[in-house]
Amino acid sequence: MxxxxxxxxxxxxxxxxxxxxxxxxxxxxxxxxxxxxxxxxxxxxxxxxxxxxxxxxxxxxxxxxxxxxxxxxxxxxxxxxxxxxxxxxxxxxxxxxxxxxxxxxxxxxxxxxxxxxxASYTAKFTDEIAHTKAKVCCTRKTIPGLRALEKYAVRLGGGSNHRYGLDDAVLIKDNHVAVSGGVAGAIRAARAYCGHLVKVEVEVDGLAQMREALTAAPDVILLDNMGPDLLREAVALNAEHWRLDAAAYPGDLRRTRLEASGNVRIETIRAIAETGVDFISTSKITMAAxxxxxxxxxxx
The missing domain is CATH 3.90.1170.20 (Quinolinate phosphoribosyl transferase, N-terminal domain)
Incomplete structure (x- = not known):
């Protein structure tokens, strides 16, 4: 271990x-x-x-x-x-x-x-979901000039870091999709631009968008403002998709990870984690601590 x-x-x-x-x-x-x-x-x-x-x-x-x-x-x-x-x-x-x-x-x-x-506030969040596989992550919502320090404190509290800035990972959000014209196309364009060492994540607001995103195999799908019932459906959809694609992507190495975001509070994080998502991102652990x-x- x-x-x-x-x-x-x-x-x-x-x-x-x-x-x-x-x-x-x-x-x-x-x-x-x-x-x-x-x-x-x-x-x-x-x-x-x-x-x-x-x-x-x-x-x-x-x-x-x-x-x-x-x-x-x-x-x-x-x-x-x-x-x-x-x-x-x-x-x-x-x-x-x-x-x-x-x-x-x-x-x-x-x-x-x-x-x-x-660190202390992050620990309260991580304690709430310690019985699950989910990890709580901070966001780019930090005090200007203190981001590296605040992300360091999150890790000391048992949390994980999301991207540090706009330059270390791709996160295609709803406005990117609206301007570029589609989820799958935006993912493919990002992969072509950034190369194989840069992770690509895309935000979706429903299962229809998620199905489209899966066709382009992003590293992570961000499930925005979905309640626990819809999150469970998303987890099941993701698992089924990769079972069908097992021949093309053997094992678990290529599975898209799922991140929940939106309405994440100390009172709600346990129910979110128990749906089976991999990551839960929240600005609360930096901006509201x-x-x-x-x-x-x-x-x-």
């Missing part, structure tokens, strides 16, 4: 994101409150602790915030990204010059709270 490794963020990406956030916060004159009230020789020790249970994400960004403000600050992670933690758990300990600790605090917490919130409450408390 293959064990999936936890995701990691490239160090250069982390550095760029954190540096930008610090420059935004420090502005033109730096942290004038801290500079005016805290002497340069004073030191402090602080704990970062969660004030509610959840999944941790963003520790490396927090570490980088303190390092960029003051390289002498010591940041000790007490848990790892992806860990589920209980209320009150200390996730990191910081020690060093107090000025740097205070000036980096908000940026470090902002990243940690936002990404941990996404509440932050995880994390605090930094200093002891001199």
């Amino acid at each position: 293959t064990v999936a490794l936890r995701p990691e963020l490239p160090a250069l990406l982390v550095e760029e994101q954190v540096k930008s956030a610090l420059l935004e916060d420090l502005g033109r004159a730096g942290d004038i409150t801290t500079l005016a009230t805290i002497g340069p020789e004073l030191t402090a020790t602080a704990n970062m602790s969660v004030r509610e249970a959840g999944v941790v994400a963003g520790l490396e960004l927090a570490r980088t915030a303190f390092r960029l403000v003051d390289p002498s600050i010591r940041f000790e992670a007490l848990v790892a990204d992806g860990d589920r933690v209980a209320l009150g758990t200390a996730v990191a300990r910081i020690s060093g010059r107090a000025r740097g600790v205070l000036s980096a605090e908000r940026v470090a917490l902002n990243f940690l709270m936002h990404l941990s919130g996404i 509440p932050t995880l409450d994390v605090g930094l408390d200093i002891s001199i």
Whole structure:
């Protein structure tokens, strides 16, 4: 059995994101409150602790915030990204010059709270469908500039990533079909344009469109805004189609996967997953995730 490794963020990406956030916060004159009230020789020790249970994400960004403000600050992670933690758990300990600790605090917490919130909310969705084969996926509905970070947090919460942008996979939506003139033709045109290494997905709004799509063998069919009963019909139709085409495509390697989308909430995802679809995509896990409450408390 293959064990999936936890995701990691490239160090250069982390550095760029954190540096930008610090420059935004420090502005033109730096942290004038801290500079005016805290002497340069004073030191402090602080704990970062969660004030509610959840999944941790963003520790490396927090570490980088303190390092960029003051390289002498010591940041000790007490848990790892992806860990589920209980209320009150200390996730990191910081020690060093107090000025740097205070000036980096908000940026470090902002990243940690936002990404941990996404990971924690995603985990709630994945827990709901753990008894099925379905995977919950995020979408391109992310905060501009933070997509890579938010998709990283989704994976830490047990979810899967949909495409990262317009350039890494084809997703033929209803407006593409309307302009191009048909589902099957759009799929074939996409394959001819992109080549064999690019996945092709097409959105359909009913079984008639799905039947047409299957004739062009897309990698994935997105079943848009279908209720559980219609989703079950779609799963059965897909299975029957590939049984009939078994001679041309032996085994399960060529089967079109099915993705459900639309009206996906924590209250509805279980029923959707139990229809037998492979993927369930929702913007809720990125756009509607509440932050995880994390605090930094200093002891001199």
